[in-house]
Amino acid sequence: MKARFSTVLFAVYIAFVFASLVFGFQPGKDIGSNFLTFTLSMLKILPGAFILIGLFQVWVSRERVEKHLGEESSILSFLWVLLLAGTTVGGLYVAFPVAYALYEKGARIQVVLAYIGFAAVSRIPMMIFEASFMGIRFTVVRLAVSIPLVVVSAVVLGRYLKASNWKMTSPQ
Amino acid sequence: MIFYGVVLVLLLLSFFSDRKKTFKALKIAWNRFSGILPAFVLMLVLVSISLYLLPHELVMKYLGEENISRGMGIAMLAGSFALMPGFIVFPLCGILREQGVPYMVLSAFTTTLMMVGVLTLPVEKQYFGIKTALVRNGTGLIIAVIVAVVTGLVFSEVVL
Numbered sequence: 047m048k049a050r051f052s053t054v055l056f057a058v059y060i061a062f063v064f065a066s067l068v069f070g071f072q073p074g075k076d077i078g079s080n081f082l083t084f085t086l087s088m089l090k091i092l093p094g095a096f097i098l099i100g101l102f103q104v105w106v107s108r109e110r111v112e113k114h115l116g117e118e119s120s121i122l123s124f125l126w127v128l129l130l131a132g133t134t135v136g137g138l139y140v141a142f143p144v145a146y147a148l149y150e151k152g153a154r155i156q157v158v159l160a161y162i163g164f165a166a167v168s169r170i171p172m173m174i175f176e177a178s179f180m181g182i183r184f185t186v187v188r189l190a191v192s193i194p195l196v197v198v199s200a201v202v203l204g205r206y207l208k209a210s211n212w213k214m215t216s217p218q
Numbered sequence: 219m220i221f222y223g224v225v226l227v228l229l230l231l232s233f234f235s236d237r238k239k240t241f242k243a244l245k246i247a248w249n250r251f252s253g254i255l256p257a258f259v260l261m262l263v264l265v266s267i268s269l270y271l272l273p274h275e276l277v278m279k280y281l282g283e284e285n286i287s288r289g290m291g292i293a294m295l296a297g298s299f300a301l302m303p304g305f306i307v308f309p310l311c312g313i314l315r316e317q318g319v320p321y322m323v324l325s326a327f328t329t330t331l332m333m334v335g336v337l338t339l340p341v342e343k344q345y346f347g348i349k350t351a352l353v354r355n356g357t358g359l360i361i362a363v364i365v366a367v368v369t370g371l372v373f374s375e376v377v378l
Binding site for chain 1: 219221222225228229232239240242243244245246247248250251253254256257258259260261262263265266267269270301303304305307308309311312315321324325328329332333335338341342344345346347350353354357358360361364365368369372373
């Protein structure tokens with residue numbers, strides 16, 4: 047039912063863009079070209095990201111993930127996901143499926159949430175741009191403040207979610 | 219692109235070590251991708267409309283607001299709703315910086331841009347559920363305020 051609703055919505059959207067093309071309605075044409083631009087830039091990243099997720103799924107054992115990122119893992123687990131986040135491409139929309147893959151293999155909620163936060167604030171390619179346009183001081187201050195806050199909020203929210211028996215879900 | 223080089227090397231390594239596993243990996247990749255695809259499409263629709271209503275240049279113009287707390291508010295609102303890649307954001311922020319927009323405002327903008335995603339909510343809620351997704355985004359807003367204030371202090375734009 048829900049899937050059908052979004053299908054109808056998307057059909058209406060496509061019809062609107064198409065009609066705008068035919069009748070020369072500029073706002074509709076702009077919206078359509080925005081859609082294409084963003085779709086293309088995302089298609090450049092998503093297939094690769096999902097292939098890596100698939101490879102991770104078949105090659106990395108649950109025991110290994112649990113040992114380093116699971117319930118019994120040490121504070122180092124945050125360092126591992128910080129490094130992983132540093133190399134994450136794209137943006138949050140790539141981080142979510144990666145986070146789910148970690149979670150499914152036994153990473154604890156705190157570590158999964160920290161990964162999302164790190165993937166937002168500390169992707170290396172993004173930071174290179176930032177430092178070169180805003181100055182290294184700006185970037186260092188931002189990182190020095192946001193990284194500890196990401197850890198603290200991930201731990202607090204993670205504990206709360208665990209206590210309330212929350213589970214991450216996979217869209218199918 | 220280096221990223222696809224890495225993907226290709228890993229995929230080939232996997233293929234020559236174990237074909238069956240590699241096909242399974244590709245199947246998993248496809249299943250997960252197609253599972254989240256509707257949410258991605260919805261997100262792209264939202265992005266395309268919001269970018270029309272609020273083009274990058276307009277956002278940047280509003281960030282130049284004289285009043286610093288109003289500038290912060292606009293920065294955080296814009297940062298929460300916009301979806302811009304780093305190679306667009308930072309050059310624009312660099313220009314604004316030269317025009318005298320405080321570091322604090324730019325930091326509020328870029329941090330919310332990174333941490334808070336109203337337009338990515340359709341994707342996020344598929345994995346986290348809407349409640350947790352909202353809490354996570356709310357936390358991002360709070361973190362952005364703190365980051366911005368510290369930035370303002372470090373650059374002596376505000377004093378305690």
